[in-house]
Amino acid sequence: MRALSAGELLTIWEQGLMQQPVQQALDLLTVACPEISYSQIAQLSIGQRDALLLTLRECTFGSQIQSLATCGKCGEHLELTFDVSDIRTTTPIEPLESCSVQVDSWEIEFRLPNSLDLMMIVSTDSSPSALLERCLLQVREGEEIQPIAQLPNQIAGAVVTQMAKLDPQADVQLNLCCPACSHRWLSTFDIVSFFWSEIHAWAIRTLREIHILASAYGWGEAEILAMSPYRRRLYLEMVGR
Ligand SMILES: [Zn+2]
Incomplete structure (x- = not known):
């Protein structure tokens, strides 16, 4: 597996806008894992697929995950912070034939x-x-x-x-406890929808940054995307955004 470039991520996001989550996951892994064929990826068990997606998420946005949950009893909003390693189970990499x-x-x-x-x-x-x-x-x-x-x-x-x-990685359950009313429950964590919503937010933010820098400096989209996020941020500060 390799990390996706900003341009690749933007292209996959655009293509995936009208697709089902199962297809979005396949498209992400097909580009990130050129060593495995599309049909092999499609035949991985869901847990094996999700293990690869966790690794790709780590390469893309880091290993820390921040998520939200709402207590079903009192409505309290919980901010959850955990690491990819906290939800990684030991899933065999080789697909089980039967x-x-x-x-x-x-x-x-x-x-x-x-x-x-x-x-x-x-x-x-x-x-x-x-x-x-x-x-x-x-x-x-x-x-x-x-x-x-x-x-x-x-x-x-x-x-x-x-x-x-x-295939334990296929169904990750977070053991949650409400700090306000001590209610305990299990909450499903779906890496596909979580990662995709992060990619969506990143894409909208990135397009906005491209718009600002292209308007200010006349640079093209590819040039701006090729910059490191740090350098892009510095230019954005210089144009007062
Ligand atoms: Zn509560």
Whole structure:
């Protein structure tokens, strides 16, 4: 993986404005990880993808994360500060070909959900059970192979639990406590939407800076983008902004 240049980030942001989050994540990683093909990235498990996105976020905006949450009980606003390393789990880098779980007399072979599965769910507006069915490879009860669609709910639940265990980075939960009323709850942290909202804010700010410097000095967009943020800031101060 390599860091993205300001110009690349701006291009990905512009292309991603009308895209679904799953596609935005793929586009970011495709440019940042030229050593991995698009189809390999798309077939990484969601946790493996998110581990790469955390690293890219670190390369782009640093390792400290600042986020907001609201207490569901008293409405208090919480400012959260943590490090990328605090939410990084040990996800295997190599994709797992197949996994299996045994529940009573049932043995289920499955693979972990990936970006292609999420894209299919989004594009066809399918239910979460369709996602699970896509990821089941073989269902056996005793010696007999059973139709995937006939998996009992309880066994399906055990498969989902096993999937979460094998791919912990796919579902990051922050353990929060309200300082005002001591209410405790778990809050999902989604690196895709968080990172994308940061990129969006950065892009708007950067375009504004380009507008100010281009108006003041007559420089082109590429020239201004090629400057370090520090040098850009100094010029902005000189033109009084
Ligand atoms: Zn509270």
